[in-house]
Amino acid sequence: MRALVRRASWRHLWRHPWQMVLAILGVALGVAVAVAVDLANTSAERAFRLSMANLAGEATHQIIGGATGVDERLYTRLRIDAGLRASAPVVEAYGKSGDETLHVLGVDIFAEQSIRGHLNGISEVALQRLLSHPNTVLMADLTARRLGLAPGGRFTLRLGGRRTEVELTGVLATSARTAAALDGLVTTDIATAQELAGVVGRLSWIDLVLPEGEQGKDLRRRVERLLPPEVTLVAAAARTEAMTQMTRAFHINLTAMSLLALLVGVFLIYNTMTFAVLQRRGLIGTLRVLGVTRAEIFRVVLGEAVLIGVVGTVLGIVIGIVLGQGLVRLVTRTIDDLYFALTVGSLLLTPAPLIKGSLMGLAATLLAALAPAMEAATTVPRTALTRSELERRVRSLAPRLALLGALLALGALVILLLPTRDLVTGFVSLFMLILGMTLIAPAVVAGVTHLLAPVAGRLFGIQARLAIRGIAASLSRTGVAIAALMLAVSTTVGVGVMVSSFRSTVAVWLDATLRADIYISAPSLRSSRTASQLDPQIVQHVRAVPGIEAIASGRSVTVESGHGLTEVFALERPPGRGPRYLLRAGDPAAVWRAFGANEAVLVSEPYAYRHGIGIGDRVRLRTDDGERTFPVAGVYYDYESGPGVVLMNRELYERHYRDRAIGALGLYLRPDAAMDEVMAALRAALGGGQEVLIRSNREIRQASLEIFDRTFTITNVLRLLSILVAFIGILSALMALQLERAKELAILRATGFTPAQVTGLVTVQTGFMGLVAGVLAVPVGLVMSLILIHVINRRAFGWSMQTLVPADVLIQAVLLALLAALIAGLYPGWRMARTRPAAALREE
Amino acid sequence: MESENIVVSLRGLSRSYREGEQTRVVLDHLDLDIARGECVALLGRSGSGKSTLLNLISGIDLPTAGTIRVDGVELTALNERERTLFRRRHVGFVYQFFNLIPTLTVEENLLLPLELNRRDKGAARRTAIALLEEIGLGDRRTAFPDQLSGGEQQRVAIARALVHDPLLVLADEPTGNLDADTGRHVLALLDRLTRQAGKTLIVVTHSKAVAGLADQVLTLANGHIAAQAREVAW
16 A cells, blocks of 8 residues: 555544544544453353362362252261262352352361362471361462452351351362462361351262263272262263353343444444545545555544454553453452352453454454445545535435335344244344444435424524434434444343343242241352252241241252252142242142142252253252152243242151251231331341341332442443443544534625524534434334244343333433433534634635 | 547537436537647636536536547546546546645645555655645645635645646646636646646636636537637737
């Protein structure tokens, strides 16, 4: 490429720095969101995989138990009777110190060498102390630093409602490779872990190393002969994979949201590059006269896009890493709330998200610059090509774009009707629909302005007519700006309606399900679940408190099933009372009769959807008596658990599991009992023992909705970022537009418009653009919300929900678009009003 | 006129434009020969097709019918890229509004056609500097176009049109945007430089002064050459 041609073109960019800065910012924000989400996703997944890998170590298989884990005597039998030396027992629990979630791992130090190597660097003295002193632990150096601890230091560990003062006897040195796996891990002797978790005599699982080949098969057979019916032997990798699959939909959802921000960024780049080309049509025309070929012009414009793309991408990656730090905490919290406890100490900087982000940023920039570059290359080599001719071309293109948009939207609907449960297909159709709607936008803008200009003129005078005609006259710029803003605002409507619908569905569901007056549970990491146990004496103390008419109890355990690890919720309902689960499928009378008669279980809607289970099907669960199948009597609505739940009557549970523990209690008060008095009596009766949460119906309802809102924090953050990108887009478009109209505005000034009138003209125009974008965003957003509610959420989580369209979401959206456009129009308006007409008129 | 001396040959040249439902004929079966080293002035009312004719001769535009031969090359048979490369090598342009590249310095504006024609960098620079000295702007080499007066800008534009030694110089109202005095100076420069180098010059003008310098004056009206005068004294 000719150096001078390139120089002439690039100097133009340098002379309009704001234009370049906005374009770079658009790319940067788009890339930043994509990279941040990717990094947060990858960090969570990698931390999970690494901790699982670290946890599994060399283990090829694991012996896992039923509801209450594995009896520790089995371990002794394995080592002695089966001669299996390469085996190690594990007690696993999650606790807290301050706000820090800690993964507590109880191990047999002597058996560890054959399985995990992470204790290798620990001094003999520290290991001796770990064995000989109760409540002593080891942790990774970076976790200790974060907690402000040094060897010998003491801290309070909260686990299942128990607070224990523990001593840090040594730290595990971490490298860059092992940091993610060991961060947040607290290793202790197996006896200490059993004490801390309140599971004396039980193990979470036993790790085994079984060699390959015949010898391994033979050993496996010997091991299996020793196993009691409640435990099972599974491949270590299969368990990790099953847990990873659980969160897949959640990660896909986040990625899709981040891509939306990038899509808005693409519009911004397109806008900037188009303007850069239009602004230089004279210069390009002269270059063409001088003999610069189309291909050379094309390369120059694409070269600029590459420059903007590279700088924006680099900046985006830096912002993405910063943003990722905050996002990883939100992602981890959501996984904690919905799926399982996860410790992610810090953001893991792996090359893949950065490379992906870079490629996406560059590809998006080049894609967005392609049309403007082609436009530049086909510029007629003379300067006589008028702006009006260009706009005429764009206006004639608008109906064709609208047709293409309509076809895309139609294609999206066809894809939606395909009989598939694939989430990615759902997102593809959503994106096709969004793209289709944005392509239709310019034609709608042209039509609306054509209809409204005379009306505005009659109502508000020549100024309003001028402003509205200006929008149609510069459709190449205004159409794109309105489409970008509409896209971002419609996302707000779509996601807003989806969240509102979801929230109201959950609120109705909570009202129906939470029937007890007071709930008592042990603190748990997953705040909505009842996996922790209440001390048996608590139940006795509660029964002695006056004013209580009936007590329901719940116990949540995770067991192996035909569908991987499954949460079983054992429910004891007092006669005539208890939670009223809303049924999605099944006749209530028949369902509850079968449930009460211990003839069948119920499955939650996500579980049924995920595994294709319906009424009359059977679920296979590993019980303490071996594998058993249970008929399904009904499917109930549940919005607590991502993977889903099998609901079982307590009596049936106790028939198959020797677990008698209780996770939570639901208390029904006598009609004459005062809630405050009973609460006070409960607090007095239960004080001093295990730490428990005593919450009224209202409090637990509120806590559940808080968890719900927390789950959507990340969605809201991403939504706001999309709007920010769109705002920059419309600011850039408006500044470009007004700058281009400098001469026209100077003529108005020369003919007697005051600076205030010019500002007014610009404000009316930008306000109208915002209004059109806002109004168009409403139907597009509503269609998006329907897809999000009935396709995406259903396919991702298996949840069905009622559609609720709150008027405030729609009004807010229109106001948001209007406000964004008006704010974006402030600076161009001010600038245009200050332009000296003589200078603008003199400019050629 | 002897055929080997002909630089521009137009035969049956027509150009019309669609304007809505109507077709507007700008040039209608035009025949014209222009000799090497000749200065031709094109006169006519606004919209008579003068600029269109320049665009056709330079290969920027294509005729609706007819042929255009420049230095024996039939432009109408070339594709877009070939016409661009032909223009790059053989044509120099001077416009009413100068059309200098605003983001290149005066010297860079002159270097641009040389670079496009792949001239040796050192030689190109010497040529550009020499030409700038000749037009009296040797001391404004590093200035950008917007730092020059209208007359200075047009002198640079003339230098740029000639710097790569083209066969043909096309000028579209070169003094139209200048005051009378500056216009005279610029015209004198254009005449001197083109004649000195033996270039063929086709100039679109409304000015009698410009037409006065021409060897041949053509007046366009209704798509035809309405009047043709050789060495007219105005």
